[in-house]
Amino acid sequence: MLYITNFLLPLLAVLTALFLGAATYLTYQQMKGIKGKLHSSEHNPNYNPFFYGNPVSPDQFIGRKAEVRRIVGRIVNDGQSSAITGTFRSGKTSILDYLATPKERLYGNKADTLIFSYRDANTLSIECDQAQFWGYVLEPLQKRIAEMPDSSLYKAYQASQENHFANLEELIAQIGKLNWQFVLMIDEFDVLLDRPHLNNTDFFGGLRQQASRSRGALVLVMTSNTSLTQLHKKNKTFLKIRFTLF
Template identity: 35%
Template sequence: MEICPFVYGRALRPEEFIDRHEEMRRLLGRLVTGQATALIGQPHIGKTSFLNYLLDKSSRHKIVGDKLDLSIFSYIDSQMLGQSFDQPAFWKHVLKPLTRRFAILHKQNQGAEKPVRRIEAGSAALALKRSSDDEHNLDPTPIFKAYITAESNQFGTFTLEQLFTVLGQQGWLFVLVLDEFDALLTHPVLNKTEFYGGLRSLASRCSGFTMVIASRHSLERLNQETQAINPHGSPYFNVFTEFRLGPLPEIHANTMINVAGERFGSLDRKFITRTSGLHPYLLQTAAAILWELHEEGTKGVERYQCAAEELSRQSQAHFADTWNTWTMAERKVITIIAMSQINGMLGERQFDWRKLAESIGDYSAELRTLKEAGIIVKTGDASWKITQEAFLWWWADKVRTITRDAADFDQWLCAQEMDGLFTKEECQEMNDAAKKMRDFLGKGASTLIENFAKGLSSGALKAIGMG
């Protein structure tokens, strides 16, 4: 039995990571100079996988050599912080790699070998032993004292500044990596001015401290989300530079697909790229499904219909999650593009979408964001399309449900908080078009999936002169 090599549903380990060399090179370059960075991307785009690679010392060495050897990385998944986690508990947890790395050297006599001892300092027990840090001529005593002061003062920002300043003076850098940063926006204790202001102050003032955060939301949106608790001060996140993760570059997507070897032919590759839009999670999912169907011996139209139906089921939660991350304006843009694209499959039942399609031209910022995320691609001067065929299947079921359970499409728009973005005339046009689509779609996603599978296979037959 050969094990399927495609991984989806969990973050990739460093050895499984498909190269995003340019993004990693830029991020590591910023860390070498102590600059804070925000890694922004849609759900399942690979942010945590990217961070796993960043945290691996051998992986960093491949790009920047020993330039970050005097660095301490501390990774925190913000979703794992309990509801009662306060700032002292947060920083005590964050600083564990520092207390481990700087196993304090207690020297009664300079240069003399001493046995391992322990010093109890408040709740911190710091091992005192010789370590490889001696090779860097580290004098841990000032760091030890600064840590004890910070701990005894409940890790207040001022004492943390002192700690990281001392660390920087000895040539070291502490890198705090905060994954799923969005979760902090709803944390009952940490979602406070003191916490965000402290992070901002440390990142901007201390030579021995910097941060990498990973978020689904842009820095602009994070600043908006925290404006209520910071109406007059500088935005908390203006010390960060935003790095966006989009779909895989084609060369790396091909590298991933090539793992299947001879199992995947040109039609399999077309299925994977068209259904996923080169989104890492969708690509791995589609490839894994095709791998298993190959093992089962499924062929022809049946192969692609079965694969599409399974991909549609597997990606339901992903698309629902992604929808919830979009702003109201982004939802409007996606709604118009998706319905216009499905409308293009209606044949004689076509609905005139020209007015609505032209109206999204006013949403240049949203179009740019969605394009960078790999969700849409421009197909003409004023026309766009969804890159992920699997999204259209999810959307087809959504339209079917909306028009079945709601009296009017505009009621659904209101529930999505998009009603204020559409004129009354546009709402009526959307409602009429949605009902027309419902009649055409019949079985919802299944109708589009059947057409897709048949089209994919017939296209292959035509290509070899048998269609």
């Protein structure tokens, strides 16, 4: 029995070592093969770089150069609003994500003066009211001015917040005085029409008025799964604002 034990234990150790070595070698060869396939696909003209499904990250975004250039120009040069319409999974959210990354190559020396607020309308509760809406979309601005407690902009924000954002004129005016631009991006804007406390003349009319009179301090970029014509039939107040359609 002792002889068998003394014989089997070393044998098992050798077999185990051989097995682990073989497994390691196979794993290494498999990884080489995978890397080779990935590397070759990067240079394969038949490789399709486009994603279908979830929005792509800004570093994976390609194409749409003309649309991006035009929207960027409207933001930094004129402070004009834009609308991006299209069917589901057509890349609307990916464009917003890409635009909301303030790269210097996109916005030049104005990159630091832009404050982007991307909001998906689907994340708003059914009972969302105007005060909740503005408190939600203005969070990026609040974070930006948190270390500026003595500034006129900070004080204007505090006053507006205490007034439940009922009057935004002074706040937006202070944004403009700093030569900043607050770019509000609303993904699936048409969903707001299903929010009973927002689908009214007071809200849409106020939003339109603030954007129109801000002289570029407030810029709206929205997406919709329906055309502006269809949105116009549902709400004629808001769409009096000038949008460029993509």
